[in-house]
Structures are given as C-alpha cells and as structure tokens.
Amino acid sequence: MIESPISMPATLVEITIDGRPVSAPEGSTILEAAASVGVTVPTLCYLETLAPFNSCRVCVVEVGGSRNLVPACSREITPDMDIHTESERVIASRRTVYELLASTVDMSLVDAETKDAMDRYNVDPDRWGGWSRERREVKIEDDLYIRDYDKCIMCYRCVAACGPDAQNTFAIDIAGRGQSATISTEFDITLPESACVYCGNCVGVCPTGALMFTSEYRMREAGTWDESAQTVARTVCSYCGVGCNLDLHVQDNRIVKVTAPLDDSVTSGNLCIKGRFGYSYVQTEDA
Numbered sequence: 164m165i166e167s168p169i170s171m172p173a174t175l176v177e178i179t180i181d182g183r184p185v186s187a188p189e190g191s192t193i194l195e196a197a198a199s200v201g202v203t204v205p206t207l208c209y210l211e212t213l214a215p216f217n218s219c220r221v222c223v224v225e226v227g228g229s230r231n232l233v234p235a236c237s238r239e240i241t242p243d244m245d246i247h248t249e250s251e252r253v254i255a256s257r258r259t260v261y262e263l264l265a266s267t268v269d270m271s272l273v274d275a276e277t278k279d280a281m282d283r284y285n286v287d288p289d290r291w292g293g294w295s296r297e298r299r300e301v302k303i304e305d306d307l308y309i310r311d312y313d314k315c316i317m318c319y320r321c322v323a324a325c326g327p328d329a330q331n332t333f334a335i336d337i338a339g340r341g342q343s344a345t346i347s348t349e350f351d352i353t354l355p356e357s358a359c360v361y362c363g364n365c366v367g368v369c370p371t372g373a374l375m376f377t378s379e380y381r382m383r384e385a386g387t388w389d390e391s392a393q394t395v396a397r398t399v400c401s402y403c404g405v406g407c408n409l410d411l412h413v414q415d416n417r418i419v420k421v422t423a424p425l426d427d428s429v430t431s432g433n434l435c436i437k438g439r440f441g442y443s444y445v446q447t448e449d450a
Contacts, residue, residue: 178244193224193235193246204248205280208318209236210368212431213328216319221260225250232256258284266291269313272372304353307440308366309380314373321365329433334359363439367422367432376420402437418442
C-alpha cells in the first residue's frame, strides 16, 4: 500500500482588507487573499495560469505604509498588512489606466471582465482623445489565426503562454522599445516561417481580440458573428488519449471556435494544434 505524504498545514497570515480581518496562507498574493473572501480586484495582464507580469497596473491597491500603489497580482501578503482595494486613489488610478489604454489601442473587443470593470469605474474612453490613429493592416498569414496589433495592449500574456509558462516554443517575444515595442516573431518573419507550432495558446489568453481565430475574424468582417446566438458545449478532444477538455462554440449548428477551460486539471487552458484548430472534420464545408 502506497501512503500519500502528509503535508504540513499552511501558516496563516493575519491581514486586513477594506477594514475586514482576513486570514490567508503564507505566500499568498494580495489578489489571492482578496479573492478568498469574495473581494474582486480587477486584472488585465494577469491570468491564474501564467506568472504575473505587472505590466498593466490595473490591479493596484493601497497598502498602509507604502508610498506607492502596489500590484495585487504579485505582492505577497505580510503580517498586519492593511489593504484598501477601492480607495479614491485606487479608483482614480484604475480609471486612468483604462482611459489611457483606450486612447492608444482599439478596446472594442475586450473580454467581458474588462468591460464590466470599465463600466464599474465610469471609464470615459474619449477622455484623452480616443483611439483614432490610422489602422495598421491585420496580419493574416494562414487559415488558423490572425494578429491585429491595433488591439494589442502589450499585456505579455501571449509571450508567457508561448514561452516558459506553457508551450516553451518561444516563437514570439517583445521587439523594439518604448512606443515602438510590439509582439513579434524572430526578425518579424511570418508565422509559417517562424518556430510557431500553432497550438493557439496565445490566442486563448489574449484579452482584447488582438489574436483571433481566422474564421472568427472573417465572420466578424462579414457581419455574421453573433455571440448571442452561440452555445458552448464541453467535450473531450478525440485526437489522442490525454483527455483535454474542449469548449466548442457553436453557431448555426457549426463549430466556430474552440477554447479550453482554465480550470481543467489536464490542460489548464492549453491545447495543441489538433485540439484547438482540428475541428473541421466534424462538419462539411459548403461547396
């Protein structure tokens, strides 16, 4: 009989969140401690399956004794920490971050969580003039996914998913500096020529629509994409025996997109090229 090792109970740290005493395991971040008691701290670059990047500053909170606002996604709690997640200073900072982003990129397709947060903080997308620069051409280099840099907020999620946090392919990274910084393949070569293995994990973590299924992009361009008419069915990928869970997005009795649940114990939201893009065999293309 194999006995499971007995883990030592976690040491609890006593803190205060918005005036409420909270006990959380040592090593927890402020974000995790807040979530454990039902306090929602908005995030944008953060994803639970990726290491924190601290790039967006949306999750900042006010901590007693700290001159600057601190990122909740990466700051670990310490004993007697006094945290305020919705102070006037915090709200003003978050609103400004969203408004500055809206002035530099196209935020029209951000995820539902971001939309709710922008409404919650009364964000005025036109405060700094709004996004109005000349559009860059969308990169369509294959039938699997597109890259729309006008929607990219440089959250680095795709870089992490392609790199050490998931795929370990390292096909994309940050290129350039300052205002010229962008996400790029090596030497800006096309995706088919790059190290990309088309797992689509970068598409799965993108919060703004900068990376998108080519099929979805074409349907949006044609005006036929309708999320209100879509249903989502969970199934298991049929290509191998690993057991990856798939969420099939179906519209007009056709699969239009495949995603993976982040809480799946097998994949944590990651898939391979077959699981994410290999669904065409279940439906016949119109002649």
